[in-house]
Amino acid sequence: MKRLLIILTALLVLPNLCFAGSTVNGAGASFPYPVYSAWAFQYQKATGMKINYQSIGSGGGVRQISNRTVDFGASDAPVKPADLQEKGLLQFPAIIGGVVPIVNIKGVASGQLKLTADILANIFLGKINKWNDPEIVELNPELKLPDGNITVVQRSDGSGTTAIFTSYLAEISKGWKEAVGAGKSVKWPVGIGGKGNEGVSNYVKRVKNSIGYVEFAYAKQNKLADVALKNRDGDYISASFDSFKAAAAGAKWEQAKDYYLWLVNAPGKASWPIAGASFILLATEKADSSRQAIKFYDWAFTNGDEMATQLTYVPLPQNLKDDIRQYWKANGL
Secondary structure, three states, X not given: XXXXXXXXXXXXXXXXXXXXXXXXXXXXXXXXXXHHHHHHHHHHHHHOOEEEEEXXXXXXXXHHHHOOOOOEEEEOOOOOHHHHHHHOEEEEEEEEEEEEEEEEOOOOOOOOOEEXXXXXXXXXXXXXXXXXXXXXXXXXXXXOOOOOEOEEEEEOOXXXXXXXXXXXXXXXXXXXXXXXXXXXXXXXXXXXXXXXXXXXXXXXXXXXXXXXXXXXXXXXHOOXXXXXXXXXXXXXXXXXXXXXXXXXXOOOHHHOHHHXXXXXXXXXXXXXXXXXXXXXXXXXXXHHHHHHHHXXXXXXXXXXXHHXXXXXXXXXXXXXXXXXXXXXXXXXX
């Protein structure tokens, strides 16, 4: 409990730190912000180096590192190797987590509402617009679902969380793939937009009968009810550290050039279907600033697993951490 209080304190303190002197500047995905903040808080205590990480969305993170206005960018949507080469960037995963649908339905607690991917897609397509729709009721006969209109909440900014979520829907639902597709930004058929995981969490918390999607840590911090989903093996799974770890277990990182890999719809009876890694982007020609960022993540790989686990992120396996360290060296860092 004491360790968790330190982590939560870091989330409150980090944005208010004075970033004078030795500072490493990063920007991007809101998905990993809770764990990067906790790491940065402890890293500064251990080394004196300050990490100024701005949660602006994956699209902003890719844009800022491409423009060389930060020392590192962060994106939950991996950048294709050809695009990395064109922009002069390197890429590696830093942490693994899960995206979860969250709901605000009176009397419905976390893990109680069961949904299939097709039903989830049809809600976000606007084809299912009431919680007592027969398809939802059939899956959840024990729940008293309201005859209320569903308010869909999505991301208004370019988002890796959106990329993970829509990639999952596009893989599972032909209707979603044809109508909307996948990406950091898509043309949403219905709903209201919130900026960042923070904005979506706040909207769902305030709006009755709403549904959104966020990284799991935001659901836990805001005490929001998450949904049980039917996974690839046909089992209804609740979001948890173990289900994210199961989804990541079969990842073939060694076969992925520049670590370009998606984890959605992973096989396994215990696997959460909307898992994903968050990636760090570095400029190849800015060796000094890139090395400072690498020192931070190298420290986190050695010292940050417990903090990540308490925030329900899955640390990278040791063999992948070792491979990433070799990747840094092979690229002159």
